[in-house]
Each structure stands twice: as structure tokens, then as C-alpha cells.
Amino acid sequence: MTRVVHSRADLEAARAGRFGDTAVVMTMGALHEGHLALIRAARASAKTVIVTVFVNPLQFGPNEDFDRYPRTLDEDVRMCEEAEVDVVFAPAVDDVYPGGTPMVTVHPGAMGDVLEGAFRPGFFGGVLTVVNKLLNLTAPDVAYFGQKDAQQLALVRRMALDFNLPVEIVGVPTVREPDGLALSSRNRYLSTEERTTALALSAALAAGAQQATAAGIRSAARAVLDRAAAADPPLGTDYLALVGPDDFLEVADDHAGDAILAVAARVGGTRLIDNVPLRIAAAHPAGGEKNGDEAR
Numbered sequence: 001m002t003r004v005v006h007s008r009a010d011l012e013a014a015r016a017g018r019f020g021d022t023a024v025v026m027t028m029g030a031l032h033e034g035h036l037a038l039i040r041a042a043r044a045s046a047k048t049v050i051v052t053v054f055v056n057p058l059q060f061g062p063n064e065d066f067d068r069y070p071r072t073l074d075e076d077v078r079m080c081e082e083a084e085v086d087v088v089f090a091p092a093v094d095d096v097y098p099g100g101t102p103m104v105t106v107h108p109g110a111m112g113d114v115l116e117g118a119f120r121p122g123f124f125g126g127v128l129t130v131v132n133k134l135l136n137l138t139a140p141d142v143a144y145f146g147q148k149d150a151q152q153l154a155l156v157r158r159m160a161l162d163f164n165l166p167v168e169i170v171g172v173p174t175v176r177e178p179d180g181l182a183l184s185s186r187n188r189y190l191s192t193e194e195r196t197t198a199l200a201l202s203a204a205l206a207a208g209a210q211q212a213t214a215a216g217i218r219s220a221a222r223a224v225l226d227r228a229a230a231a232d233p234p235l236g237t238d239y240l241a242l243v244g245p246d247d248f249l250e251v252a253d254d255h256a257g258d259a260i261l262a263v264a265a266r267v268g269g270t271r272l273i274d275n276v277p278l279r280i281a282a283a284h285p286a287g288g289e290k291n292g293d294e295a296r
């Protein structure tokens with residue numbers, strides 16, 4: 001039986017008498033299979049599972065989709081019931097920001113200024129501030145985040161480390177449609193034609209993942225995005241980047257080791273992101289070893 005609570009007091013009441021580990025999955029609602037993968041991982045690991053549903057105004061820019069972001073709480077609760085979630089915490093803005101717009105916020109540092117942070121100024125400050133608050137409110141032992149939002153996951157991990165937060169942060173692999181499209185609450189904005197164009201994101205990552213070197217990865221992925229720029233409707237790429245997983249800075253062309261190939265692009269009025277983790281082998285005189293095709 002899933003309990004739905006809206007206030008901090010009711011959340012505490014819902015937890016009273018529950019012993020053992022608590023896992024939290026933070027969401028903005030509009031749940032899909034990607035969220036369910038996080039919830040299933042949480043369910044498998046902890047006695048009590050809390051799912052938070054909160055569309056956080058602090059992480060939306062003035063021209064972003066805060067007002068039209070899908071709000072589907074009844075359906076979200078139904079999915080949580082099926083997934084045997086114990087508590088859905090769906091607070092109002094005043095519960096999360098009792099003092100109004102916060103004066104004190106989390107500053108993400110340099111990793112928050114690149115890629116998503118460069119295109120969405122203030123975004124990661126808003127994300128980390130609300131994640132910090134929701135960790136305080138739900139006091140979990142473990143929190144699950146999707147690798148789909150790889151830069152967010154890296155920043156949350158870094159915040160937990162830098163702030164000595166008593167929580168384990170666990171990443172869960174991206175869930176994809178059979179044709180490669182990464183699941184996202186924003187996919188529901190796409191028309192059929194836009195969805196076809198949007199497949200270029202995962203196709204670019206898959207093309208990159210076939211290559212052996214950083215330079216090869218970048219140019220193979222870029223070629224797919226360039227073709228999609230001429231599609232109808234066209235893809236507008238915000239960035240394609242091959243970065244280190246801990247700092248999100250571009251890796252050198254001769255980089256060997258872990259990296260993340262990340263892309264953000266717009267189709268019609270919808271902005272999508274995707275990424276794939278790669279391990280680039282050290283150059284071998286006998287020729288290229290290929291990365292796995294992880295984006296398909």
C-alpha cells in the first residue's frame with residue numbers, strides 16, 4: 001500500500017515505525033520506464049522506498065518549460081503502487097521552500113558551468129539545492145539517480161562527497177526505446193516526425209561508440225548530427241562533447257580510459273539530452289580496439 005503525503009509532518013508520520021534502510025528516488029513526476037528502473041533498484045535494496053514528485057521551479061530558466069512540464073500525479077501514484085513504493089512524497093512549493101525563494105543555495109562549482117550548465121544557467125544550482133533539501137527531508141540511506149542525466153549524477157555524487165552527506169548515491173543505466181531513443185518525460189512533447197529526427201541523438205552516440213579513439217568518436221558522432229541538421233524537421237545541436245566522467249571537461253584526442261559522450265539537441269520546441277559511458281582503450285600498434293555499441 002503506497003501512502004501519498006504532501007507535507008514534511010505527514011512524511012515523518014508515514015515513516016514512523018518503519019525500520020531498516022530507506023531508499024529515495026527523486027523525480028519531477030510524469031513517470032516512465034526509466035523512473036521505474038530506478039524504483040525497482042531501490043525496491044530491491046531497501047526496506048522503505050520513498051519516491052519524491054516535485055517539479056522544482058528553481059531549476060527552470062525563465063524561457064523553459066516549467067509551466068507546461070507534464071504533471072500527472074494520479075498516474076504517477078498508480079505506477080508507484082504497482083512498483084510497491086511505500087511512500088510518495090509530493091510536496092507543494094511552500095513545503096520545499098518555506099522561506100520563499102531561498103537566499104542560500106548550493107553552488108555547483110566549475111562542473112556546473114559546462115555543457116548543460118552552459119546552456120541552462122542556474123540549472124545545476126537549482127538541482128543541487130533541491131536534491132540537498134529532499135535528502136534532508138527524506139533522510140535516506142541510499143538515493144538512486146539515472147545515468148541519463150550524467151552530469152547531474154556526477155554533481156550529486158560530488159555534492160555528497162564535498163558536503164559529507166550520509167547517503168550512498170547510486171547510478172542506474174539509461175532505459176531506451178527499442179529504436180534507441182532514451183526515455184524522458186519530455187519525449188511526450190514530440191510529434192511523430194520530431195521523434196524520428198530525435199533518433200539522431202542515440203544514433204550519434206552509437207556511431208561514436210563504434211570508434212577506437214577520442215578523435216574518431218567525436219567525428220563519427222558529429223557526422224550523424226550534421227545529417228540530422230538537414231532533416232525535416234531539423235535537429236539543432238547544442239553540444240556534442242566527449243568528457244571525463246568526474247569533471248565533464250573535454251578529454252584530449254589521445255585520451256585512454258573512461259569518458260562520457262554527451263549530446264544535447266533541440267527538435268521543434270523540445271530539448272533532449274543523451275549520453276553514453278565509454279572506455280577508450282590505449283592506442284595499440286596493431287590497430288584499433290572498438291568501444292561497445294552501448295547507445296542502441
Ligand code: PAF
Binds near residue numbers: 026130
Ligand atoms: O532528474 C530530475 O528529475 C530532477 O533534476 C531531480 C533530481 C528530481 C531534481 O529536481
